[in-house]
Amino acid sequence: MIPFSSAKPLKFPSSFPPFLQSLSPFVSLHSPPIPSIRNPPPRLRILSLDAAQPFDYETQFKSQYLKSNALKIAVVGFGNFGQFLSKTILRHGHTILPHSRSDYSLAAADLGLTFFHDLNDLCEQHPEVVLLSTSILSIEEVLGKFPFQRLRRNTLFVDVLSVKEFPRSVMVKYLPEEFDILCTHPMFGPESGKGSWAGLPFVFDKVRIGNDPYRLGRCNKFLTIFEKEGCRMVEMSCAEHDKCAAGSQFVTHTMGRVLEKFGLESSPINTKGYETLLNLVENTAGDSFDLYYGLFMYNKNALEQLQKLDMAFESLKKDLFGHLHNVCRNQLFGGSVEKPVLYLEQKLLTDGTTPVEAPSMEISREER
Numbered sequence: 514m515i516p517f518s519s520a521k522p523l524k525f526p527s528s529f530p531p532f533l534q535s536l537s538p539f540v541s542l543h544s545p546p547i548p549s550i551r552n553p554p555p556r557l558r559i560l561s562l563d564a565a566q567p568f569d570y571e572t573q574f575k576s577q578y579l580k581s582n583a584l585k586i587a588v589v590g591f592g593n594f595g596q597f598l599s600k601t602i603l604r605h606g607h608t609i610l611p612h613s614r615s616d617y618s619l620a621a622a623d624l625g626l627t628f629f630h631d632l633n634d635l636c637e638q639h640p641e642v643v644l645l646s647t648s649i650l651s652i653e654e655v656l657g658k659f660p661f662q663r664l665r666r667n668t669l670f671v672d673v674l675s676v677k678e679f680p681r682s683v684m685v686k687y688l689p690e691e692f693d694i695l696c697t698h699p700m701f702g703p704e705s706g707k708g709s710w711a712g713l714p715f716v717f718d719k720v721r722i723g724n725d726p727y728r729l730g731r732c733n734k735f736l737t738i739f740e741k742e743g744c745r746m747v748e749m750s751c752a753e754h755d756k757c758a759a760g761s762q763f764v765t766h767t768m769g770r771v772l773e774k775f776g777l778e779s780s781p782i783n784t785k786g787y788e789t790l791l792n793l794v795e796n797t798a799g800d801s802f803d804l805y806y807g808l809f810m811y812n813k814n815a816l817e818q819l820q821k822l823d824m825a826f827e828s829l830k831k832d833l834f835g836h837l838h839n840v841c842r843n844q845l846f847g848g849s850v851e852k853p854v855l856y857l858e859q860k861l862l863t864d865g866t867t868p869v870e871a872p873s874m875e876i877s878r879e880e881r
């Protein structure tokens with residue numbers, strides 16, 4: 514049995530922090546009653562002194578730090594992607610004020626947020642940042658009737674649209690001159706960024722950021738959200754982004770949609786390659802057609818990529834059918850087939866710079 518006398522105040526060692534010392538008169542150890550058959554020994558209770566308490570210095574310091582770094586961010590366009598981004602931004606201690614054309618009160622309440630039906634009411638909350646997450650197709654309409662006069666005289670506008678040159682020019686056109694503009698593209702979505710954003714590319718272009726510490730700091734605080742999530746931060750111009758994205762993102766979405774129309778189905782003997790195709794369809798099928806159409810309409814490089822894809826497909830079909838045709842001819846005429854020539858499509862696909870030698874079984878110019 515532990516020989517403690519009843520209700521004895523507990524003395525903390527002098528190495529303990531002062532505020533713990535001051536608690537000493539209120540903390541006591543009770544000696545347990547002598548165990549007997551009628552009175553069995555009490556269960557061992559462990560009272561933790563180390564759990565973080567709201568009055569702890571560290572906790573107070575942490576909450577002060579979070580408050581001083583917190584941004585009030587209006588999210589305009591609280592659809593699929595707006596909600597997805599908001600969940601993570603909230604974890605960084607920022608305040609979110611959601612608004613959308615449709616009513617997302619319930620989705621907002623699920624995140625502990627108040628939904629703003631009226632954009633005027635939202636602007637009167639004077640957010641430091643307005644995050645535009647509407648469709649590419651609607652951005653001009655949204656900005657055309659935005660009540661800028663209700664905002665602070667200087668507000669940071671950030672867009673997350675999947676094309677960049679178009680929203681950049683629309684923002685430069687509509688936003689008051691004293692507003693800051695940051696164009697961004699988180700190159701992941703609710704599917705591909707489901708588990709973590711670590712290593713995923715985040716493209717940004719500081720189109721117009723005022724050169725004073727507050728405005729620079731505000732922009733950096735916003736970017737820090739993505740940095741802290743482990744995104745690969747890529748600073749590049751909007752024009753450069755659109756050029757790269759047409760060759761990668763637009764082609765990816767197109768192939769995903771083609772395969773979706775084709776109707777891929779899982780089988781018990783899926784290969785790894787086939788699983789990749791199924792994942793591609795899953796990653797792209799969740800996005801709205803507006804998004805895909807926006808990638809096509811508002812990226813001037815997209816049409817060229819679509820034509821290249823079309824030509825590549827045609828060229829491949831000709832390879833196959835040409836091969837088959839030659840086999841049949843050889844069987845019919847005993848192999849007296851003319852020697853092959855260059856493929857026009859392949860020349861075009863390589864920008865006409867590198868003429869490609871045709872394989873031995875290709876068809877002759879006369880046959881085509």
Ligand code: NAP
Nearest residue numbers: 590591592593594613614615647648651674675702801804
């Ligand atoms: P989306 O179809 O591109 O956009 C839907 C959003 O646009 C909704 O918030 C919708 O509001 C709003 N909207 C549509 N038409 C509108 C109009 N006429 N007036 C006002 N608002 C309108 O789908 P999303 O996936 O949510 O994408 C949002 C933005 O994020 C897009 O610009 C997209 O390019 C970009 N983005 C998306 C992804 C992704 O993986 N999904 C990744 C990176 C960037 P209501 O729902 O209230 O109608």
